[in-house]
Amino acid sequence: MSTQLAALSNILSSGIATIESKYSQHGIPFPSIDEPFKPGPLDDDAVLAETIDHVIAAAAHLIALVKPAPRSVAECALSFYLPLSLSVVVSANVPEILREAGPEGLHIKNIGDKCGADPDKMGRILRYLATNHFFTEVLPDTFAGNRISSVLDTGKSVATLKADPMSKHDDTSGLPALLGHCTDEMLKAAVYLEDNTLDPKTSASQDPLDCPFSRAFGRESLFDFMEKPENDFRKRRFGAAMHGASSSISSGALLTGFDWKSLKQDALVVDVGGGIGSTTLQLTKAFHHLRYVIQDRPQVIPDGVRFWEGENPDALKSGRVQLTAHDFFEPQPIKTASVFFMRYITHDWPDAYAKKILKQLRIAAQSYTKLILYEFLVPYAAPSNKEFSHIPGAEVPIPPFPLLPNLGPVSNVTMVADLQMMIASNAKERTLGQFIDLVNGTGWKLVSIGRSPKDTMALFTFEPVEF
Numbered sequence: 001m002s003t004q005l006a007a008l009s010n011i012l013s014s015g016i017a018t019i020e021s022k023y024s025q026h027g028i029p030f031p032s033i034d035e036p037f038k039p040g041p042l043d044d045d046a047v048l049a050e051t052i053d054h055v056i057a058a059a060a061h062l063i064a065l066v067k068p069a070p071r072s073v074a075e076c077a078l079s080f081y082l083p084l085s086l087s088v089v090v091s092a093n094v095p096e097i098l099r100e101a102g103p104e105g106l107h108i109k110n111i112g113d114k115c116g117a118d119p120d121k122m123g124r125i126l127r128y129l130a131t132n133h134f135f136t137e138v139l140p141d142t143f144a145g146n147r148i149s150s151v152l153d154t155g156k157s158v159a160t161l162k163a164d165p166m167s168k169h170d171d172t173s174g175l176p177a178l179l180g181h182c183t184d185e186m187l188k189a190a191v192y193l194e195d196n197t198l199d200p201k202t203s204a205s206q207d208p209l210d211c212p213f214s215r216a217f218g219r220e221s222l223f224d225f226m227e228k229p230e231n232d233f234r235k236r237r238f239g240a241a242m243h244g245a246s247s248s249i250s251s252g253a254l255l256t257g258f259d260w261k262s263l264k265q266d267a268l269v270v271d272v273g274g275g276i277g278s279t280t281l282q283l284t285k286a287f288h289h290l291r292y293v294i295q296d297r298p299q300v301i302p303d304g305v306r307f308w309e310g311e312n313p314d315a316l317k318s319g320r321v322q323l324t325a326h327d328f329f330e331p332q333p334i335k336t337a338s339v340f341f342m343r344y345i346t347h348d349w350p351d352a353y354a355k356k357i358l359k360q361l362r363i364a365a366q367s368y369t370k371l372i373l374y375e376f377l378v379p380y381a382a383p384s385n386k387e388f389s390h391i392p393g394a395e396v397p398i399p400p401f402p403l404l405p406n407l408g409p410v411s412n413v414t415m416v417a418d419l420q421m422m423i424a425s426n427a428k429e430r431t432l433g434q435f436i437d438l439v440n441g442t443g444w445k446l447v448s449i450g451r452s453p454k455d456t457m458a459l460f461t462f463e464p465v466e467f
């Protein structure tokens, strides 16, 4: 019987061999960390995606085994410096400054001059990031961008960013915006996690305002907070961050987890709480025969119009895509939807509130209407007890020994999204059992779960039932 160390070593060596052979079969080199990130021809290769997940899980498992436990704790206790350092460099436009400097990089004196920060302090922050493979220290005190830092780059010139800082995140990938949202308002709220979890006044509360965000910023929702005039930059950044969230993870399950082609010509898809419409944009690119309505709070609609005017103005002009204000706690005015779709909505609300949203949609549904939720599905770190194995898509393959059933840190995006929801609104990402509990009594029944390699989210399809 193989030891854990030997089994992990085998997963790593066979995984690396598979990765190298896949790349050599396609006649392309494995991407260098010194080159900017670019989507590649193998990005949708399912075998490669699974192999990479196993390699990541094995490498993390190996580190957990071999690193002395006191060192694990001490390093973890100080790991908050990583997002904090990234926050500094993104706000100071360092990824753009270093892109303009090219592969030779720039000395910290010049970086400091260009971003108006003390060179010594900026250099120390950059060295910590380079030590963790964000950026490269090409010569002592001289830094260049690399593959990881390239995704923190808005793609705009430094001059443009300085001339119009409010628009920094408009028309970008949204990943620098996602980083900014997480390391600004969310990180400032997250430091209250311990106080909120252990305070008997808030510990068991389901009130969205009894959350760490309220402790940090006052008793108002994240959305009300964003809509204050002084938070206009944060609101625009949040819209872009949601777009970044879609581009950072494959949307495989969105497109393949439900048979969108089976919907009739001009069937209506309503993206409820659709934000600026970044998910609808992906659907419109893939499914031309459908009509789409994006509903959100009135304050969000102008940002949505601006987004569509940049991305696909014809869709608005032709009426194939419409943006309308609607409060999803109020009766749903559209009664002919083929699909009520929601991404990142149930995760924003504790069960009692999310149930109200689902009930309003059920009241407006026809017998043919489907409810589709595109959300994270929290995987247990324990083996499945097969409770829901009758639902297509509920079970996933068991990874090789000794990897955790949820592949450990491969599931971290889902795990931290769950904590992020606890911070923002006392809400949650849900396990499958928690989704079943959520829809119980709302008139919807889960009929399938669509998943796709590389997509950390799942597409849940529900059909109406009596309630």
Ligand SMILES: C[S@@+](CC[C@H](N)C(=O)[O-])C[C@H]1O[C@@H](n2cnc3c(N)ncnc32)[C@H](O)[C@@H]1O
Pocket (backbone or CB within 6 Å): 223, 242, 243, 272, 273, 274, 275, 276, 277, 278, 279, 295, 296, 297, 300, 326, 327, 328, 329, 342, 343, 344, 345, 348
């Ligand atoms: C996490 S964002 C998700 C946006 C979009 N579904 C996406 O995935 O890009 C949550 C959205 O819910 C909207 N929202 C919050 N409260 C709402 C309400 N009562 N009625 C309608 N939309 C609401 C917010 O404005 C925000 O756009």
